[in-house]
Amino acid sequence: MDLRDRIVFITGASSGIGAACAEAFARIGARLLLCARRLDRLEQLAEHLRRTYNADVHIFALDVRDAAAVQQAIDNLPENWQAIEVLVNNAGLSRALDPVYANKIEDIDLMVDTNVKGLLYVTRAVVPGMLARGRGHVINIGSIAGHEVYPGGTVYCATKHAVGAITRGLKLDLHGTPIRVSTVDPGMVGETEFSLVRFDGDAERAARVYEGTRPLTPADVAEAVVWCATRPPHVNIAEIILMPTDQSSATLIARRT
Ligand code: NDP
Numbered sequence: 635m636d637l638r639d640r641i642v643f644i645t646g647a648s649s650g651i652g653a654a655c656a657e658a659f660a661r662i663g664a665r666l667l668l669c670a671r672r673l674d675r676l677e678q679l680a681e682h683l684r685r686t687y688n689a690d691v692h693i694f695a696l697d698v699r700d701a702a703a704v705q706q707a708i709d710n711l712p713e714n715w716q717a718i719e720v721l722v723n724n725a726g727l728s729r730a731l732d733p734v735y736a737n738k739i740e741d742i743d744l745m746v747d748t749n750v751k752g753l754l755y756v757t758r759a760v761v762p763g764m765l766a767r768g769r770g771h772v773i774n775i776g777s778i779a780g781h782e783v784y785p786g787g788t789v790y791c792a793t794k795h796a797v798g799a800i801t802r803g804l805k806l807d808l809h810g811t812p813i814r815v816s817t818v819d820p821g822m823v824g825e826t827e828f829s830l831v832r833f834d835g836d837a838e839r840a841a842r843v844y845e846g847t848r849p850l851t852p853a854d855v856a857e858a859v860v861w862c863a864t865r866p867p868h869v870n871i872a873e874i875i876l877m878p879t880d881q882s883s884a885t886l887i888a889r890r891t
């Protein structure tokens with residue numbers, strides 16, 4: 635499917651996998667609707683995409699946890715940015731590696747509110763327009779954490795299991811329509827802010843996560859996302875799990891040093 639001049643909406647595009655998806659879709663000529671909380675980062679990315687790919691980019695600040703703001707943002711898009719063809723539900727995070735009985739309430743809320751409720755708010759704001767136009771594709775960014783659990787990661791894993799359930803349920807709810815629904819579920823991805831956010835800005839601890847191993851890059855994940863989106867309209871990729879060769883389960887990671 636040719637996405638040239640089609641609108642791709644990516645949440646959490648200010649860094650990591652979201653930014654890489656923006657770049658990968660810009661490369662194939664899509665128009666990019668990008669949001670995150672950090673507008674300055676989006677501005678830098680938009681500038682880069684315009685300069686490098688001559689891309690048409692529209693950015694806006696959005697906290698996906700704010701249901702009213704999400705609906706308002708979608709309802710008030712400029713007319714030429716309303717026909718969203720692909721929604722990449724990427725915004726997400728993890729906090730800490732605490733036993734589930736010791737998780738801070740604020741961490742539980744942040745993960746559930748962002749990864750589950752935020753994804754639902756954006757989906758319910760965007761999908762009705764897809765149905766009205768009779769075309770569209772929702773691509774959720776899940777995780778290997780949606781297939782396994784690991785110590786200290788219970789809440790994050792629960793949110794990613796929920797993303798899997800939402801993906802499958804949305805496909806059932808859209809049965810018989812042309813709207814496609816996919817989930818792209820990576821294992822360990824380096825060069826993102828994921829571990830920095832998980833460990834509250836502790837860069838040394840974040841770097842240790844990737845020590846001695848070769849993780850996926852955000853571009854590897856973006857390539858899988860673009861591949862899903864560019865299949866012919868009768869092909870729905872339900873799920874892709876991609877892991878680094880050095881990773882064989884959520885917790886089994888080969889380290890050479
Ligand atoms: P990053 O921290 O680099 O990116 C996360 C993005 O989400 C940022 O752009 C951030 O932007 C945005 N975001 C966070 N909270 C909100 C919010 N409330 N509203 C809007 N945007 C928000 O990490 P990754 O690129 O790694 O993460 C992207 C997705 O990939 C997440 O869903 C994550 O769970 C998933 N994932 C990551 C893996 C990894 O190993 N890195 C592996 C598997 C899945 P801002 O702070 O500006 O709002």
Ligand code: 8X3
Pocket residue numbers: 728776777778779787790820821822823884
């Ligand atoms: C992010 C990677 O290791 O927490 O989803 O599953 S991990």
